[in-house]
Amino acid sequence: MPHCNKKMLSFFLTTKCNLCCIYCYNAKTRNEIKEHTLPFEIAKAGIDWYFEKNDSRHIRFYGPGEPTQEFELLKKITDYAKSHPNRGENVTVEIQTNGIFTKDIREWALNNFNIMWMSFDGMPDIQEHNRPLNPLYSDVFEHRSSADVLEDNVRWLISNRENRNLMVGARVTITNANVNRQIEMVDYFYNLGIRYVWTNPLFYSVGKVPVCIDEKKKQSYNFKMESYVDNYLDAYKYAKTKGVFWGSFLTINFDGESSYHCRCCTPLSAPHLTPDGYISACDMVVLGAEPYHMNPFIVGKWNPSTKAFELYEDKIKQLNSRCSTEMEHCKNCVAKLHCGGYCLGETVNETGKLDGQNLVKCKAVRKLFEELGTCQPYKYLHP
Numbered sequence: 175m176p177h178c179n180k181k182m183l184s185f186f187l188t189t190k191c192n193l194c195c196i197y198c199y200n201a202k203t204r205n206e207i208k209e210h211t212l213p214f215e216i217a218k219a220g221i222d223w224y225f226e227k228n229d230s231r232h233i234r235f236y237g238p239g240e241p242t243q244e245f246e247l248l249k250k251i252t253d254y255a256k257s258h259p260n261r262g263e264n265v266t267v268e269i270q271t272n273g274i275f276t277k278d279i280r281e282w283a284l285n286n287f288n289i290m291w292m293s294f295d296g297m298p299d300i301q302e303h304n305r306p307l308n309p310l311y312s313d314v315f316e317h318r319s320s321a322d323v324l325e326d327n328v329r330w331l332i333s334n335r336e337n338r339n340l341m342v343g344a345r346v347t348i349t350n351a352n353v354n355r356q357i358e359m360v361d362y363f364y365n366l367g368i369r370y371v372w373t374n375p376l377f378y379s380v381g382k383v384p385v386c387i388d389e390k391k392k393q394s395y396n397f398k399m400e401s402y403v404d405n406y407l408d409a410y411k412y413a414k415t416k417g418v419f420w421g422s423f424l425t426i427n428f429d430g431e432s433s434y435h436c437r438c439c440t441p442l443s444a445p446h447l448t449p450d451g452y453i454s455a456c457d458m459v460v461l462g463a464e465p466y467h468m469n470p471f472i473v474g475k476w477n478p479s480t481k482a483f484e485l486y487e488d489k490i491k492q493l494n495s496r497c498s499t500e501m502e503h504c505k506n507c508v509a510k511l512h513c514g515g516y517c518l519g520e521t522v523n524e525t526g527k528l529d530g531q532n533l534v535k536c537k538a539v540r541k542l543f544e545e546l547g548t549c550q551p552y553k554y555l556h557p
């Protein structure tokens with residue numbers, strides 16, 4: 175199923191976070207602004223609006239910080255959606271979390287989530303290097319490491335889920351530290367009980383200007399994409415022999431045909447509510463008030479006076495028209511219906527244009543497509 179079929183309402187719950195990841199895509203912004211948390215009033219109105227206009231009853235919690243940092247709000251939103259008179263009984267709940275939460279949270283998670291993607295970079299030495307605990311939270315977790323807390327939560331959730339409809343998977347950022355260790359990671363996750371993994375090659379963080387005019391950022395980025403592709407292919411084949419799904423962000427549309435890359439092109443079927451009261455089309459644009467070059471992705475806003483969402487129709491149309499069958503560089507590409515013109519968020523962040531091109535990613539997508547071709551529908555779509 176092409177990734178654009180992932181229909182859901184996402185809540186970008188809060189900017190609060192208990193980790194200090196070295197590559198945090200918005201750490202700089204988050205540290206510069208005051209903390210923001212999505213008001214319940216907007217979340218509630220978002221559910222009413224989304225349920226009225228859409229068949230999907232899938233809801234999802236995501237950044238810009240760690241959603242479980244606002245646990246009471248997360249529970250309240252879930253309860254509201256699940257008890258909604260408009261088919262609330264069909265609600266399914268997904269979260270992308272860093273997995274660093276306390277025992278009371280994991281007990282609730284066991285009974286309320288259906289899909290839990292753990293942002294997890296693999297073996298403890300890498301996890302510790304890439305995703306260390308924020309020292310301010312050291313006491314809460316009894317001075318344990320982030321790897322220790324995460325492993326413990328994952329093992330506990332998997333060993334206690336019994337016949338519940340709950341999948342606990344990993345969403346792995348691949349950096350130069352783990353690019354050559356993908357087979358080792360397959361074994362590591364397998365031993366923890368994880369059977370679904372999506373890997374994402376490191377991408378540029380979002381700043382105030384596109385990367386193409388940010389020399390410092392360009393120079394500090396160093397990722398061996400060819401090595402990622404080669405190691406990914408080996409790990410993919412090895413994982414298959416163990417019954418583990420080893421996915422790549424570059425292959426998210428290999429299981430179907432679409433000229434769209436993802437839900438970002440159809441934002442009203444998969445809106446994301448930001449903590450500051452905007453509707454975003456993309457996971458990379460988590461605050462709406464000052465989106466800078468990522469402005470094309472802010473497609474609406476909560477109006478506190480009218481208590482309704484205002485939609486920016488021109489921007490929605492612009493996203494609707496961004497497809498691989500229309501862009502010059504995609505028209506003759508062998509992978510055009512299985513790539514959809516690549517990730518809009520990364521493209522705009524890097525080139526400043528919705529129809530820009532990243533030649534490194536194109537080469538990698540095509541190589542993966544030549545090697546792997548199309549496949550059966552993915553059971554769990556990339557977050």
Ligand code: SF4
Nearest residue numbers: 191193195198239272
């Ligand atoms: S868990 Fe997410 S939000 Fe928190 S520091 Fe890491 S990347 Fe940033």
Ligand code: SF4
Nearest residue numbers: 436456457517518519
């Ligand atoms: S980050 Fe890329 S894949 Fe994710 S929603 Fe944005 S455009 Fe789509």
Ligand code: SF4
Nearest residue numbers: 504507510513515536
């Ligand atoms: S690989 Fe590149 S050229 Fe081909 S569809 Fe994707 S973005 Fe377009």
